Amino acid sequence: MFIGHYGPALAAKAFAKTVPLWVLFVAAQWVDFLWATFVILGVEKVRLIANFFGMSPLDLFYMPYTHGLPSAVLLSLFIGGVAAAALPGNRTAILVAVAATAFSHWLLDLVVHRPDLPLIFDEMKVGFGLWAYPYVSVPVEIALMFGGLWLYDRAAPSPTRAGTIALWALGVFMAALQVQNTFFNEHPATPEGFAQLSLFGYVLLTLFAAGVDYARKEKAPRRRAEAL
Numbered sequence: 001m002f003i004g005h006y007g008p009a010l011a012a013k014a015f016a017k018t019v020p021l022w023v024l025f026v027a028a029q030w031v032d033f034l035w036a037t038f039v040i041l042g043v044e045k046v047r048l049i050a051n052f053f054g055m056s057p058l059d060l061f062y063m064p065y066t067h068g069l070p071s072a073v074l075l076s077l078f079i080g081g082v083a084a085a086a087l088p089g090n091r092t093a094i095l096v097a098v099a100a101t102a103f104s105h106w107l108l109d110l111v112v113h114r115p116d117l118p119l120i121f122d123e124m125k126v127g128f129g130l131w132a133y134p135y136v137s138v139p140v141e142i143a144l145m146f147g148g149l150w151l152y153d154r155a156a157p158s159p160t161r162a163g164t165i166a167l168w169a170l171g172v173f174m175a176a177l178q179v180q181n182t183f184f185n186e187h188p189a190t191p192e193g194f195a196q197l198s199l200f201g202y203v204l205l206t207l208f209a210a211g212v213d214y215a216r217k218e219k220a221p222r223r224r225a226e227a228l
């Protein structure tokens, strides 16, 4: 799953309003940030085969450190703990929001992946395989993302008009990216190339989320020159 992972991140923002959206965007792809890094380092392995599964070229045959169930739980608690220690606000709420967002990654991957997610070590692999039907999985991902976005915008409306526009523009951009990425993308030829492109995408969307955070900040009223 790609854009659908941002659904829980956006929804979490409705419940933990003090956590910046960009932090939740990192959390949503936290295990994939590590996955891409590990693929580049050769620690985890993937084969690229055109239309291997539905329209996905990914044969994810070895990723126990990031996408194994026990590792996903530990990694989610870890990033939740780091966020709770680093950010101001209710620490329990931050821990729960960030860890839950991070763990939702594994649950959503479970829905779309073929059985390549190990329950323990590199064994007992599971995956419900929705990616076999891209004309179903893509609308599901986009709906998840917009669902989270709508929850966020409703629970914590932007004090500025620019903030509302920025959030919805990011949603439209992400939906377009999902369509382009699934149906029109020439995938990179090598696993390293694929991992680098993934990292680039995650970093770019995180920066855009930081832009949305900025646009939705309460602006201090402008000082007027005092009239006589």
Ligand SMILES: [Zn+2]
Pocket: 001, 031, 032, 035, 067, 105, 109
């Ligand atoms: Zn993943």
